[in-house]
Amino acid sequence: MKKIINAPETYTDDMLRGIYSANPMVKYVEDDLRCYCIAEKKPGKVAIITGGGTGHLPLFLGYVGDGLLDGCGVGGVFQSPSSEQIYNVAKEVDAGAGVLFLYGNYTGDIMNFDMAAEMLEMDDIEARSIVGADDVNSNADPDTRRGVAGIFFMYKCAGAKAAKMGTLDEVLAAAQKAKDNTRTVGFAITPCIxxxxxxxxxxxxxxxxxxxxxxxxxxxxxxxxxxTAAELAEESLDTIFKDMPVEEGEEVCVLINGLGATSLEELYILSGNVREILDKKKIKVFRTFVGEYATSMEMAGASISICKMADEEMKEQINMPVHTPFYTQI
Structure with missing residues (x-):
């Protein structure tokens, strides 16, 4: 194993110390580095909390910032954060309008977020939950699919609605609309350590x-x-469109995501092939995102996500400027 680290057992906490030292817009609470949140909250705004294991940057904590999320429970590498960590983050960023838990569809995360929601209810803080479940190949049943890079669109839409001071029900509905219209297919060419x-x-x-x-x-x-990239694009889109049909003339966003060790050159080759197929099908492309949005340590590979634009409000939410220590969109 060749990694720039101090010790394997301090990997996550050492990473977090580095993030906090470089970025004053985020902080931690309860003397726990893994309780990651915005430094300043906006009164009256719905707070959106995510969480998950280390190893996927910029997912999950990388989307905490202006116009997106308010906090994140950070677990060890590929491990869930604890219910107490999630609860402590939510307590800190609650601004009086309720809390939305938005995270990936994994058993450990579901259990701990559910426990945190029960703890918030005891404090008379209203909490709702929704899970990303966009990985088409992981299961035929949409309710049991894994949440992967497509959760980015849920973050964008829910974050935009919350930033415009939407109610908890409205923020949840924005996340649900993005979930219903997003599908992902991924593939790997090397493992990670x-x-x-x-x-x-x-x-x-x-x-x-x-x-x-x-x-x-x-x-x-x-x-x-x-x-080849062209073959992967064709197979991936075929899988997505069989599960979520997109008609001629409809409009989509495309997310070409690198898993950690795939060059931007390769991702843009893949993006070009995806666009060629969409153009032939006369499917309009509203916006394309290319880069690392949900990684797996240093795994080589990529994923393709398609998000149908359900209405003009959704387009506005996707286009809304955001700024975090890891991701900025103008």
Whole structure:
């Protein structure tokens, strides 16, 4: 294992110390580095809280900032934050309008966020929850799919609605609309190494790739020879459109996401191939996002997310300027 670290067991906390020292717009509370939140809250605004394991930057904590999220419970590498950490973050950023928990569809996260919501209710703080579940290949049942890079669109829409002082019900509805209209397909060509384990979490042959591989190394739907970017774009979009049909003339956002060790050059090659297919189908592209939005340590690979633009309000939410230590959109 070759990593620029001090010790595997301090990986997450050392990373967080570095983030806090470089970015005054965020802080931690309850003397717990893993209770990550905005430094200043806006009175009367719905607070949006996310959470998840380390290893996916800029997901999850990277979207805490102006116009997006208000706090994040930070777990160890590929591990859930505790219910107490989530609760402490929510207590800190609650601004009197209620709290929305918005996070990925993973068993440990669901359990701990549910417990945190019960704790908030005891303090008379209203809390609602919604999970991202956009990974089409992870399950035929939409309710049990994993949440991956497509949660970005849920963050954008919910964050924009909250920034405009929408009610808790309205912010939840904005997140739900983005969820209903987003699908993702991902693929990996190399594994990653969890610092505390010290070796790859799965293996792939020299010329082998995995379609549908999860961001924690969960098995995909097939392993086989590496395909071209054009072939991957075609298979991914075919899978997405079979699950979420998009008609000629409809408008979408595209997210081309790198998993941690994929060059921007490769991502733009993939993006170009995706655009060619959409143009042939006469599907309009409202906006394209290319870069690292939800990674898996140093895994090489990518994911493609399609988000249908349901209405003009959704377009405005996607276009709203945001600023965090990790992501800025003007």
């Amino acid at each position: 969890i610092p505390e384990i010290g070796h790859p979490n799965f293996t792939l042959g020299e010329n082998e790739m995995a379609m549908g591989m999860g961001i924690h190394g969960e098995p995909g739907i097939w392993n086989g020879p590496i395909k």
